[in-house]
Amino acid sequence: MLPDLVDSLVPSLIELRRDLHRNPELGFSEFRTTKRIAEALETHGLPFTIRDAGTGGWLELGAGDRLVAYRADIDALPLEEESRLPFRSEVPGVMHACGHDAHTAIGVGVAATLAKRGDLPGRVRFLFQPAEEVFPGGAESMLEERLLDDVERIIAMHVDPALETGSIGLKPGPVTSSSDRFTVVFRGPGGHTSRPHESPDTIFAAGKVITEMEGLLSRHIDTRTPIAVAFGAVHGGEAANVIPAAVSLTGTVRVASLELWETIGELFVDLIHRIVAPTGVQADITYEKGLGPVNNDPEVVWAVERGASEVLEAHCVRSTYTSMGAEDFSVFSSRVPATLVRLGCKIEGHKTTLHSARFELNEDAIRVGTLVGAAAVLELLGA
Template identity: 45%
Template sequence: MSSDTSTTSTPDAAAARTEGLAARVADLVVAHEPTARALRRDVHAHPELAHQEHRTTARIAELLADAGVAVRLLPGTGLIADIGPDGPRVGVRADIDALPVPEATGLPYASTAPGVAHACGHDVHTASVLGAGLVLADLARAGVLRHGVRLVFQPAEEVMPGGALGVIGAGVLDGVAAIYGLHCDPSLDAGTVGLKAGPITSASDHVTVRLRGTGGHTSRPHLAGDLVFALGQVVTQLPAVIARRVDPRAGVNLTWGAVHAGDVANAVPAEGYAAGTLRCMETEAWQHAGELVESVVADLVRPYSVRAEVSLVRGVPPVDNEVHSTAALDEAARALLGPDGVLPTRQSLGGEDFAWYLHHVPGAMVRLGTRTPGGTTYDLHRGDYAPDEAALAVGIGVLAVTAASERALPAGLQG
């Protein structure tokens, strides 16, 4: 197609080439979506937790090899695959691990692994990047892929501080000039995507506060050190104090997910703990929040004759979508879906280790609508999360058009 091979670099000409590319990709998506959907259902039925994704890795490698795409296995689990010419590459990333959540969808291809499910949509992410890879391989064989693309299938996104750090250390970004990804969004209808330049997710850390005392009889809490009461102060007061000690525009939020102390009604326990997640919408606040947590906990428990130990596992910074890369995604999505298919989105308090890639190269993440229009909004990390499979063709197409577009590369590397 002449629009794909022109060397004109004006904005209008580039947009016209993206339009032509989108039309070509749309036809290829129809051909490859069934393979991607079959992979999605297979992976969904056989979910694997972080760093255990051996079967998932093997299935992806098999499908890419069948399509003539060479793969390189990463240490442990995960893989990368290069498509197209040498030179600066565009990265396209998927996360392949599941969650320790029992599935409750009742789907014919529901999880066969007890207590494990793809409740965050990583099966959709994996299938979208696999499908985009098959489309891009066809474009490369046709001679219309003007730069190289690297598919990154990353393990262990669901554990802190995220598997991205390991694969970056293994060299997956060597030669990659920009990187793109997507994440399921159950608040958006299938057939649409959400975009935002700048921070789109939040920083996220795991916090555990463990209290220890002597224990004793509930009739004499003054002798035992009332550990349960002290733990109650930590649970209720720590989030409130932090909210007053940090600029509210930083969006700092501490929410507890587990609290435990004692097993009987008439004994003061000697040990108890609270565990939760600390989220920050700004990187600067995230960098200092841990020190504040330790200081406030020490002040809160001091009157109660108990000892406090704070464990903070640093997680991920915010995903900060680079402006040029976001514009590339926007142009590709509009060319494929039309202007009504691209919606503005807000920064969420969710964490995503895609953020680590953006500390090394520019890039952006798009939110993929997965709600059946007019249907139920199934939230992420719920056992009944059931994305509309119509979203899969959208994910494949948007990633493929973006990766193949000249705008996907930083401005200085565009042809």
């Protein structure tokens, strides 16, 4: 029954996805996108509540005490599209390079499929979330608006261009990492390079942090725990013969452990001070906690797997990996049992990655995502 319902929707879902792709909008500016979602749902007789801010919204289906949620993110990225798609972005400097246009279409498809099926053994709340790509993002806003209240479990999907179209990827435990940011400003009196023994060297101190941090972390953290520290920018100095009075260093810290995420900032700051201490340079450190890792609840994973196995062949339900990227679905997964499902969208013979100006996806994934999403919701509700 579900495959027939989904198949009847696929042409309109692809049309919706292409319209959104052609007209992408950045986080918290998805006004047109939100109106298109409302229009698409209204064609199926589904009332959509738009947030007071005008971007994103929600609807609820079914009746009863049990309540699960399905989240679809809707925003685009600040990139100039370089694909040759006939429906490529018409907005300069903005494109759907992370598949949120497909996520949105799939969310509409899951809602329409379940509405047409009817007889739901509970309620499902659909959250069309703005601003996943910014921090703080739309998940926090929806949480503050109490849209997660009474939700027992929540699921979401994310396209994966490395996974074959027709397949999904699941794993219990961490499926994405955290993402924190830091800035270190190394300060000294400055001086002449001919007398480095008379002036604490800010560039030398920054270099020590860059080269020694990884080794020190490996002596404080279990090496089986995924962690990635990257330095994204170094600024300092203007002349070859002057030791600068200030050098700045910025970067990110990512870990795939919720427990480690709670303490990594304190450890990181302490290690910087230890590294810099012998140089005589002062280190002013700003450490900003960002998003935590998405932790997939085992019971929700198994429920999604059971539902997916009803509509996909066994070999299409696969084990997946932990990404060192971050996702603000973690705002939800840290509060209620949740699962983020990877959805294969690979185009054979075409190598592409998320957040690339040449990103493309196989639109057959929209059918698969809608089918799996509907089946998973029904399984979570005990149908």
